[in-house]
Amino acid sequence: MGDEETRVIFAGEAAKNFGILEGSEQQQVISRLVDIAENDAVPSSLVHERIGNLDIYTAGSQIRLYTKVVDEIPRGDSESHVIYLFYIDDDHEYEQRTLATYSPEAKEKVERITALDTVSDVESYVEEQDALDAENLRDLLR
Amino acid sequence: MSLTPSEDSMGDGSNGDDPSVPEGVLRGIEDIEEGDTASKDDLESLLNF
Numbered sequence: 001m002g003d004e005e006t007r008v009i010f011a012g013e014a015a016k017n018f019g020i021l022e023g024s025e026q027q028q029v030i031s032r033l034v035d036i037a038e039n040d041a042v043p044s045s046l047v048h049e050r051i052g053n054l055d056i057y058t059a060g061s062q063i064r065l066y067t068k069v070v071d072e073i074p075r076g077d078s079e080s081h082v083i084y085l086f087y088i089d090d091d092h093e094y095e096q097r098t099l100a101t102y103s104p105e106a107k108e109k110v111e112r113i114t115a116l117d118t119v120s121d122v123e124s125y126v127e128e129q130d131a132l133d134a135e136n137l138r139d140l141l142r
Numbered sequence: 143m144s145l146t147p148s149e150d151s152m153g154d155g156s157n158g159d160d161p162s163v164p165e166g167v168l169r170g171i172e173d174i175e176e177g178d179t180a181s182k183d184d185l186e187s188l189l190n191f
Contacts, residue, residue: 009179010179011169012173012180015184015188019190021190026188026191066167097166099165102160109175129177140185
């Protein structure tokens with residue numbers, strides 16, 4: 001097992017989605033993120049499916065977490081894995097969610113904003129982004 | 143040239159078929175671009191259990 005730490009960055013949208021989940025669903029989301037963060041395997045190997053360059057995790061039987069996973073940064077001297085959580089889909093049948101095209105432009109934007117190869121000070125970067133580590137996530141379950 | 147449709151309608155778009163995602167995914171991407179992220183305290187204030 002490497003010494004890398006996994007951090008999760010919640011987009012404002014994902015936080016909004018999180019806020020309207022039922023308590024048990026919130027627990028499922030956080031528990032799943034803790035599982036991923038504490039797993040010996042790199043986060044990208046635990047992805048359920050990929051759409052374009054997006055990485056989708058499942059939580060419980062219904063919930064999908066739309067993310068972009070960046071393993072092992074900075075390159076060559078790996079300290080962290082970063083999971084950008086864009087959106088939480090609770091898949092409630094009564095909720096008709098609007099679909100949008102995931103265009104090449106959107107895909108490119110994701111590549112650009114998650115391109116961390118050049119980040120030299122990972123600690124400062126993840127702090128600026130309000131990233132949560134496994135312990136922070138566990139605290140939310142207490 | 144193949145006219146065979148993509149095996150997976152939510153595919154990777156590499157064949158020119160752009161996949162569909164919930165609209166909120168795009169909003170989340172914008173949020174990250176604009177630095178709109180949620181902290182541990184923010185999430186704590188949203189807990190329903």
